[in-house]
Amino acid sequence: MKCLITGHKGFVGTETTKLFLKKGIEVLGYDIMDRHNILNITTLRPLIATYQPDRIVHLAAVARFSEADANPKLAHEINVMGTMKIVMVAKEFQIPLIYASTGSVYMPIKQSPPITEDFPAMGNSVYGVTKYMGECYVRDHTPHIILRYAHLYGKEKRMHGLIGGFVSRIERGLAPTLYGGKQSNDFTYIKDVARANYLAVVAPWDSWNQTYNIGTGEELSAESAGKLICEETGYKGKIEKKEQRTVDPERFVYDCTKAEKMLNFKAEFGFKKGLADMFKEEK
DSSP states (O other), X not given: OEEEEETTTSHXXXXXXXXXXXXXXXXXXXXXXXXXXXXXHHHHHHHXXXXXXXXXXXXXXOOOXXXXXXXXXXXXXXXXXXXXXXXXXXXXXXXXEEEEEEGGGXXXXXXXXXXXXXXXXXXXXXXXXXXXXXXXXXXXXSSEEXXXXXXXXXXXXXXXXXHHHHHHHHXXXXXXXXXXXXXXXXXXXXXXXXXXXXXXXXXXXXXXXXXXXXXXXOOEEHHHHHHHHXXXXXXXXXXXXXXXXXXSOSOOOBOOHHHHHHHOOOOOOOHHHHHHHHHHHHO
């Protein structure tokens, strides 16, 4: 099997490419780091015509809240218009498409978690809204699979989010800062996400044209996650507590039953196991 992966040099793309090659899947990467812009389908079209991939895995995106907020025009261009162009090419060459989306499309959460795929989706941030709009274009193409990732973490993302904030301050000899603490999240390790991408690529046809939550189903408070990070790093000092940020939902945890039944996906890494693996890889 041959796959085209957009954004193959990014956080998710790097781990996904590594796994695909290990599984014997041939990969053609298409990444802005190689001056391949998804907005320019005049470059993409001849590549696909020559390479003839069996699947397209669309990972390329403006993927951080801060970047999307700082440049909403770029976020719209890449996450919405870029996705539209990928869908156009997938339609033209009749290639099944896997689209990487996000749990941010469920914001604001108006029902009690665990979150199923039937929860209303729209997004309440530039990032979440643009990723959901991308989903709308993807649904115009058959066959497709949409994967809504939970909160991702891993080696290449270690300086961002709760984990990155704690580790960065600990390494500089400072007390880590916890914003709130009672709010929960579904922390999902990058190796599980790569495996979900693989399972989507090889999924049987009756599993296509669906949306799946990709997470652990493990609900962990920010306070509990912070303590586990301190344990893993050997930090025994104080944790500074500040007011919870308004952007954080009170509870975020997935029901991944659908992905387990239809994609045979179940996370292999709980948060503690994922942290241990992440820090082991850095040594």
